[in-house]
Amino acid sequence: MTTCQLCDQSDETGSMLCVGCTKATEVRVQSLPALNRGLAPFLRPAGGVGTGRSGKGGPAPLPVNEDILDLRGPGGIVGVAERWLADVRRDRGHTVATPSGGVDARLQAAVDGLLVNMPWIAVSWPNAGYFAKDIRDLTKSLTSIIAPTPAVSRGQRVGNCPAVDLSGTICGAVLRLAPGEKAIVCPWCTCSYPPYVWAQLKTWVDEDATRAAERGVRPQVVAGTTQ
Template sequence: MTTCQMCEQHDETGGQLCPGCTKATRVRLEALPVLYRGLGVLLAPAGGVGQGRSGKGGPPPLPVSLDILDIRGPGGMVTPLESWVDAVRQDRGRPEAPHTGSAEARVELAVGELLGHMPWIAVSWPAAGDFAQEIREMATSLRTVIAPPPVINRGRRVGHCPALNTSGTVCGAVLWLAPGEKAVRCEWCGLQYPPYVWAQLKTWIDEDTKARDAA
């Protein structure tokens, strides 16, 4: 009778990880090389960069996300996975293997070996909980980079709220016309601008902008 190191639930099997967490870790491990390759595709410049034909040269285009570079970098996934391989090998009394090849090949190799060790990890390895947690974090961060949560559509930016508050100063909060909305509403002071005042609203915004620029 023990407790699973991952979910901290009672585990009948008496191992380090319960059957559910063992399976989840296997699935996450299997997904890692696929997700890692997915990042490589995201990094490839769309349409390809001119290979010196134009002779312009210059720096390559910026990647879509610096997070991708962090994960694709040596410390992001390759090294942590290989350190887990080394740790397992050490605790099982096996010689350390050299880590060579391309980053993608190394990720694949490390994951393949870790999957092979999974039965032993789940039953006998005291570090199983830390290992399973790190694999979960890796899979989660890879997924969020590949499919970031959708950006909330705030609608069209109208300008700065020209309402005067009680102290006589201009509200100045940014006004948005939310998608599907009929009226502009200031999220800060709460004032509503229905369509029939939009012409006036524009005049006020322009006046305030001029006044701010002149100041």
């Protein structure tokens, strides 16, 4: 009888990971190439992205793609998978192959290698819990970029568009996440806000609301927050 290193439930097979967590970890490892491909569209600057704020005093321009570039680069998802595979091979006394080829091929090779070793990892590897947690965190953060659990529900009023035009005027049109859309697109200035900038978007919306309140304007950002 042992305790599963991922879910802390007791496991009567005496393994490091229980059957459920082993299966879940396998599925997560298998999903890495698809998640990696799923990030690609976020690298393309969408129309209007980058036209966010600039100039004096305002926040930096919309953060574009740097994090996603890092994730898709050699040190990102593929780096994580290769490091774990190298650890597994070392601990099993197997030779550690030097990865070669493009990032996609390397990722697939690392994923295949991890899956082959999964039974041993689950039953015998003392680091199984760290590995399973790391893979869970990685897939969770990737999924949150690609298909975010909507902090914003469809059709909900998000706030007023914080884009600033050349004259320094805030757009202010009402932003909503339209049905079927992945990004919030301003109906007035067409500035596009993909999910990975929503946190920043919320900050700007809140700032504008505060400033409007200071000027004595009723901000009407989200129904019920006006005072």
